[in-house]
Amino acid sequence: MSTFEKSLDAKALLANVLSDRYPDERGRFGPFGGSYIPETLVPALNRLKEGVKRYLHDKEFQTEYQAELRDWIGRPTALTHARTLSKRWGCELWLKREDLAHTGAHKINNSIGQVLLAKKLGAKRVIAETGAGQHGVASAAACARIGLPCTVYMGAVDMERQAPNVGRMKLLGATVVPVTSGDKTLRAAVDEALRDWVTDPNGTYYCLGSAIGPHPYPYLVRELQSIIGREAREQMLQRTGSLPDVAIACVGGGSNAIGLFYPFVKDTQVQLIGIEAGGTGTGLGQNAASLAYGKPGVLQGCYSMLLQDENGQIQETHSVSAGLDYPGVGPEHALLQAAGRVSYEGIEDDDALNALEECCAAEGILPAIESSHALAGARRYAKNNPGKKILIGLSGRGDKDMPTLQRTLLVGKI
Amino acid sequence: MPTPTKPSQQISDAIRAAQSQDRPALVAFLTGGFPEPDHFHELLCKVADVSDVVEIGVPFSDPMADGLTIQRSSRAALAKGISLKWILNTLQSAKQKPKAPILLMSYLNPLLAFGFDKLPQAARMAGVSGFIVPDLPHEESDAIQTALHAEGLALIQMVTPVTPAERLAMLCKSAEGFVYAVTMTGTTGKQVATPNEILRYMDSVRAASNVPVCAGFGIRTREQVQAIKGHADGMVVGSALVEVLERGEDPIKFLKDLK
Numbered sequence: 001m002s003t004f005e006k007s008l009d010a011k012a013l014l015a016n017v018l019s020d021r022y023p024d025e026r027g028r029f030g031p032f033g034g035s036y037i038p039e040t041l042v043p044a045l046n047r048l049k050e051g052v053k054r055y056l057h058d059k060e061f062q063t064e065y066q067a068e069l070r071d072w073i074g075r076p077t078a079l080t081h082a083r084t085l086s087k088r089w090g091c092e093l094w095l096k097r098e099d100l101a102h103t104g105a106h107k108i109n110n111s112i113g114q115v116l117l118a119k120k121l122g123a124k125r126v127i128a129e130t131g132a133g134q135h136g137v138a139s140a141a142a143c144a145r146i147g148l149p150c151t152v153y154m155g156a157v158d159m160e161r162q163a164p165n166v167g168r169m170k171l172l173g174a175t176v177v178p179v180t181s182g183d184k185t186l187r188a189a190v191d192e193a194l195r196d197w198v199t200d201p202n203g204t205y206y207c208l209g210s211a212i213g214p215h216p217y218p219y220l221v222r223e224l225q226s227i228i229g230r231e232a233r234e235q236m237l238q239r240t241g242s243l244p245d246v247a248i249a250c251v252g253g254g255s256n257a258i259g260l261f262y263p264f265v266k267d268t269q270v271q272l273i274g275i276e277a278g279g280t281g282t283g284l285g286q287n288a289a290s291l292a293y294g295k296p297g298v299l300q301g302c303y304s305m306l307l308q309d310e311n312g313q314i315q316e317t318h319s320v321s322a323g324l325d326y327p328g329v330g331p332e333h334a335l336l337q338a339a340g341r342v343s344y345e346g347i348e349d350d351d352a353l354n355a356l357e358e359c360c361a362a363e364g365i366l367p368a369i370e371s372s373h374a375l376a377g378a379r380r381y382a383k384n385n386p387g388k389k390i391l392i393g394l395s396g397r398g399d400k401d402m403p404t405l406q407r408t409l410l411v412g413k414i
Numbered sequence: 415m416p417t418p419t420k421p422s423q424q425i426s427d428a429i430r431a432a433q434s435q436d437r438p439a440l441v442a443f444l445t446g447g448f449p450e451p452d453h454f455h456e457l458l459c460k461v462a463d464v465s466d467v468v469e470i471g472v473p474f475s476d477p478m479a480d481g482l483t484i485q486r487s488s489r490a491a492l493a494k495g496i497s498l499k500w501i502l503n504t505l506q507s508a509k510q511k512p513k514a515p516i517l518l519m520s521y522l523n524p525l526l527a528f529g530f531d532k533l534p535q536a537a538r539m540a541g542v543s544g545f546i547v548p549d550l551p552h553e554e555s556d557a558i559q560t561a562l563h564a565e566g567l568a569l570i571q572m573v574t575p576v577t578p579a580e581r582l583a584m585l586c587k588s589a590e591g592f593v594y595a596v597t598m599t600g601t602t603g604k605q606v607a608t609p610n611e612i613l614r615y616m617d618s619v620r621a622a623s624n625v626p627v628c629a630g631f632g633i634r635t636r637e638q639v640q641a642i643k644g645h646a647d648g649m650v651v652g653s654a655l656v657e658v659l660e661r662g663e664d665p666i667k668f669l670k671d672l673k
Contacts, residue, residue, distance in 0.1 A: 026553070036522055036549045038479045039572040040599050042581070181485055182476065194478045199600040201576055298522045298549065299476060311497040312527025314475040 013339035018266055022335060027215020030338060032331035035214040036298045041194075044201035045214055051121045052216050056223060061116065068112045069227065072145060073102040075109075077228075079235035082392075084362035091382035092389040094244065096232040098256065098396060099367060103138050103168075105396030106228055106256040107209060111138035113224035115146045118205035125149045125200075128207045129193040131158055131186030131252070132323035132370065133165025134396055135209030140174035142207075150174040153192045155185040158322045165400045183316045186252075186326045190300050210253025211330035214301030218258075218330050225259025232391060233263050240389065246271040246381060249393035250373040251344065252288065252324035254333045256395035261342060271343075274333060275377035277319035278346030284309070288317035290329040291337050291344040304331040320349035320404060321369040323396075351376040353409055356398060368396035369404065421543035422568030424515045425467060425591035429626040429648045432466045438639060439466035439648030441628055442655055442669060443519065445487035446470045447496030447504075449659050455508045457665070461655075462512035464669045466648065469546065472498045472520035479548040481601040483653040487660070498524045505540035515543040517570065517591075522550050522558075530558055534565035544568030544591050552585055570594050575615050586622035593627045595619045595646065602631050602653050616645035639672055 013030045016022060022029040035045060055061040069075040077100045082093040098106035111128075118126050126148050130136030136152040143150035152169055156178045159166050169176050182188030190213075197206045211221040229247075236244055247264055249257035251274040264270045279287030284307065287293065294305035299314055307315045307327040319325040336342040347355075352369055355376035360366050367375060371394045378390050398405070406414070419427065432439035442465040447454050462468050473488035473496050480488070498520065505516065518537065525533060525547065537545070544567050550558065552571065559569050568591035573582055576599055586593055597612055620627045629642050630650030639649055651672060658668045 034554055035551065036554055037551060038548050039551055039585075040479075040574040040576060040596065042551050043576050043578060181482075187476065191476050191478045195481075195601045198479065201599055297526050300478065301549075306523075308523065308527065310527065311499065312474075312524035313492060313497075314523070 008338045010338060010340050013335065014341060017336065017339045017341055018268070022332065023215060023219050027219070029218070029331045029335035032302070032304050032334040033215055033218060034303050035301060036303065037214045037301050038198055040198045041201055044197070047121065049216050051117055052220050055117055055120050056220070061120065065113055065116055068116070068145070069109070073108050073112065074100065075227065076231045076235070077101050079232060079239060080363070082363050085359065088362065089379055089382040090386045093378065094236065094389070094391045095365070095394045096228060096260065096391060097394055098228060099365065099371070099394055103134070103141050104399065105134040105138070105368065106225060106259060107135040107138040107396070108141065109227055109259070110209065110221050110224045110255060111135065111142040111207060112145070114205070114207040114220070115139065115142040115148060118148060118207065119146050121205060123148065123205035124203040125151065126205045126207050127151045127153065127193050127196050128209060129153045129186065129189035130209060131155070131189065131325060132321070132368070133158065133162040133169070133400055134323065136174065136176070137165050137168045137172065139207050139209070140169045140172035144173050151196070152176050153179050153189040153196070155179045155183070155189045157184040158186065158189070161404050162322055162400050163403050185322065187300070187314070194300065210255045211258045211332060212253040212300065212302060212304070212328060218302065218332055221255050222258045222262055222332060225255050226262045228256065228259040228393060229261060229263035232260060236391060243267055243270050244391035245388040246273060247391040247393070248273045248275060248374050248378050248381065250275045250324060250370050250395060251291070251329060251333060252277065252326045252370065253328070254330035256393050258330060258332055260393040261336070265341060272336070272341065273377060273381065274342055274344040275373045276344055276346050277321060277324035277373060278348040279318040280349055284315050286318055287346060288319045288325050288327065289346045290327060291333060292346050294329070296334070299328045302331050304328050304334045320353065320408070321373065323368070323370040324373065345377060347373045347376045355379055357409055365394070366398040367394055368398045369401045371395045372398070420566035421515070421538065422566060422590045425517070425543050425568055426625050428466045428515050429592055429628065433626070433647055437673060438643050438646060439626070439628065440669060440673060441465065441467040441469060441630070441648055441650040443469040443471060443650060443652035445484065445491050445656060446472055446501040447491045447494060448487045448656070449490070451494050451496060451500070455504055455510070459510050459512050460666055461669065462514040464666055465514050467517060468512060468514050469517045469519045469650065469652070470501060472501060472518055472524050474521040474524055477521065479601055481653060483656050484602050487656045498528050502536050502540040505542065511541060516541055517544050517546055518542055519546040519548070522547055525558065530561040534561050534567055537567060538565040542567065544570055546570040546572070546594060548572065552588070572596055573619055575599060575612065579618070582619065583622050586619065589623055589625050592625050592648065593619055593623045594650065595627050595629050596631045597629050597633070598631055600631070613642070613645045616642065620646070636672055
């Protein structure tokens, strides 16, 4: 155990988590979080902090935001009882259907909120990074809706494996910039978006897509995504009369997971499980499971758990799912792990693909490969804990994954 | 016996010495171990002979404040196994010592991985005078500053054209060694013009600061050096020098021509 881990007092952290003390004024989630950014961006982040304080819980902003959630995104999203999988897995399985949100994933909850905020702050253009392409599509759509130009940075590797989303972004009027630096995936796209922002910190709004980055992003994204957990909690109570025994969500940067978990954090009887990308194995470079195998450090603006070598160099990751293929994780997840409130486990590529196939055939739902990690996690949980009521955050639909599925599950079938 | 000058003071002194010769100080940037690890120390000493301060970049996998050139040189150095440890070992073990004060420019994570408990002493032993950490704003710098001060090392502060006046005053007040005045918003290495507003900005930084002010980001030509002269105490030359090395040209001639 490192000195860092010893310095964490899990009990004290948990007490603070349960009384909702994070983030603190400095943007810290316990020891995690903070704001590690070039001096050029300090004024822009200070303006964003002020803007979040002024508008996010302001009545007029909320009215506008809620109207977009209802009339444009189609919220509340459904809670579906997965009848066949429940029988097969020996549990009571409920799916929170973010795949039914406009543009096909939870990402839109955050994008429309941030683009509305960008407009209020007087931004002239919006930039975004994207991994799976869902945040890029959501941001492009939100910008079209609100009337701001949008530029999306996307790793060249991801552009290939999520090709359908590239076309969608272009149709929605966004400029898509291929990123060929670094590892050519999500992390390189974030670096490139930050470089763009540094170039025009006054006129540009950076719409960050996950619960990562410098303060206030992890907080802002959590607040905008918590609609998932709030709706699901109410729907579970209405439909089943009680809370679930466990809620399970996949974790890359961790926006859909924090959105699902946050409203359940104080319900300590509800077990919370985050599923990271286990890739092809436990070695460095074979997965993207930062909480399972990472060490604390600073990447892209915040202090959190990172997959890095002994010299502090960030490692390339692997996951079949572009959306989970990130070497860091949101600081609040690092906190929830340290406090013992959420447990994080890995699911490997093959297991996730297999759960995707099973969900398609049994429930008539094609989930995203990201979300399929949560399904596979639930299947494993049900096997070890029969008869439980399980809530899954089904974060998105799998249409965007067709190029990958054609190279994997569909080989020899079409 | 006189007390040895604190390393952070050595940096200010070196820049002021250039000024007394009526020229802006030259702060040269090299990526650690680039282009050839085996000849790096030799290159460093030669560059130090014609510069007033030398910055050594610790390569990092995610250089978010750097443009394409330094991204490229960092990646090349990493591929050859260069690390902070390698740089410190090389500096410490070499017989010949560079004639100019040495700064390390590093993103925060390699420094965290090395350990703030061991870093200041190791840096001092290697003859390093201070650090520049591009992703560490003042508000997050307490821990490293305390550690560096124990060995008299400087943490160089950056300011930018978008830094509000009040903040500029606050940052300059606590600055050590010199104030690194970024000449533009953007990443390193782009060509920068020297319009009057940049010169006025440089003047305001100088007015707020008790230590010398060096201009950096996008300094490439003798014309720029001439234009900024009189508005700054020194210039940082980074990407342009790395590009000279990439092309296999003579870095010493390039630096001399700038002066």
